[in-house]
Amino acid sequence: MGALPLVVFLPLLGLVATVWSRGRARSLVAMATASATAAAAVALAGRVHGTGAVVTARIPGPAGVEAVLLADGLSTTLVLMTSTVGLAVSAFALREDLAGGWQRPRGYWPTWAALWASLHVLFLAGDLLTAYLMLELIGVTGAALVSLGGDRPVVLAATRYFYAELVASTTTLLGIALLWQRTGTLVFAELGAVDAGELALPVAIVTAGLLLKVPLVPLHGWLPPAHSLAPSAVSPALSAVVVKSAFAVLVRLWFVALPGVVTFPAAQLLGVLGAAAVLWGSVNALRHRGLKLLIAHSTVAQVGLLFLLVPLVAGGGTSAWAGGVMLAVAHALAKAAMLMAGVVLVEDLGRAEVAGLGGAAGRRPMAVLAFGIGAVSLVGLPPSGGFVAKWYLLVASLEAGQWWWIPVIVLGSLLTAGYLMRVVKRAFAPPAEDLPLRSARDARELIALVLASTTLALGLRPTELLELIDVASPFPLMGG
């Protein structure tokens, strides 16, 4: 079996194996399949990068229904991102299980495996219906993971999240139905054959649904509570990867399947909403005292930044494609690492507010370093993946002659530095109470640090990833 079917099959194997196993065996089996999935993703990326060609696989279904998986530069990069974060999240959860005596709700590991498999199929989907079905599964498994073993506020947050997902799903499906009616196909490669003018309404409806799923300001209300109330081994996956799922479908639909349907006003509108998200999310991150809410509002802002890809690419700033995909990866690695580091800091100090982090640098230097490296990447300082991504977005602004996005990127970076440096500065302040200067090592710190360090590796050597993104890209950075 090739690497492409394996990246889907292995998490499904993990799902079945964790349903049937118990206690210690469940966590260990989950970790084994997580490691194998990540290895398969690396092998797939190696093959796509090495050959420079798209890899495809067909999954037969009943009555001649066939799902085509398509590993091009975009999808392979996102699968690699998901697997990297997924492996780290699994290791983090395993370490918690080891320390806590396997008390985790029994649904966690199977649900997490189902979410992982759905994300891979979504990124690799060759048609809109498969992508839609995976978005549904991602919504169900994501909300279930948030609600697992939770008290009333947690269930309420999960319910709001899930209601938003359902409204988004039904809206998206309505648009897909209209699209199918007018084109007779939902295969991405075949959609472009139809006159784009007839598809404006269905694409607008699908886009509205996807914007709620991402979510983009002003549809983001459900995100901060769901992410901040999710368990510690869930929120890194939600904030790092799940928020990219609907975005990936949107850019594939707009720029790969139906480039003719993209108009200047529509692209600018998404850019304006993205800019609003950057400002609104950053201001809220500055305002909140809780560390996890700060990080959740930061996700709202960073997702907004991601949407600047749309007007820039549509306006001829083709570097924004590579920049946007690189930004998605760099954000995922940094954000997951920061959330993991945050868990260690908050548990160690017993305080969830930023103000309570005094002395953290002395007690948990590795966790603070991981948070700091993540912050460097989110701000966009060199050498980090975030810097490379923002560089190409700035270059694209000049290429497209759309200088008005430059102040948004710069201001967003300054605001990001403002709210993240609050945390780092506080970590170096003296402790508020008589805490011992050092505490016992925690393997979760190391997981966070390794993950954060990958953003530095991306900054120091971005060439391979940029070459991978370029494979079958509609907007190659290096000349195709």
Next chain:
Amino acid sequence: MTGLGVIAGLFAAGFVLVFLGPRVRGRPWGLGAMAASATFALLLAAPRQAAGRWSVAAAGLTLAAMVAFAVGLARRLPGDPPASLDDERW
């Protein structure tokens, strides 16, 4: 045209119920109406072949499962929701 009217009406009614519904517990009805509308639209659009029907069935069943999950979540929430969700769990 009648089909499109039913779809639009059902979708709008569901939308109103979801956003103006009195409580979290009442909103699955709105979601159910929106899901039914979208599935009906898909049913009209899909090709009249086995493959098309399977696709519609997959989408419809997934949506039905989602609505059932929403009802399940709502049942875990008796009474009025709290005023604020500005809380955290680590």
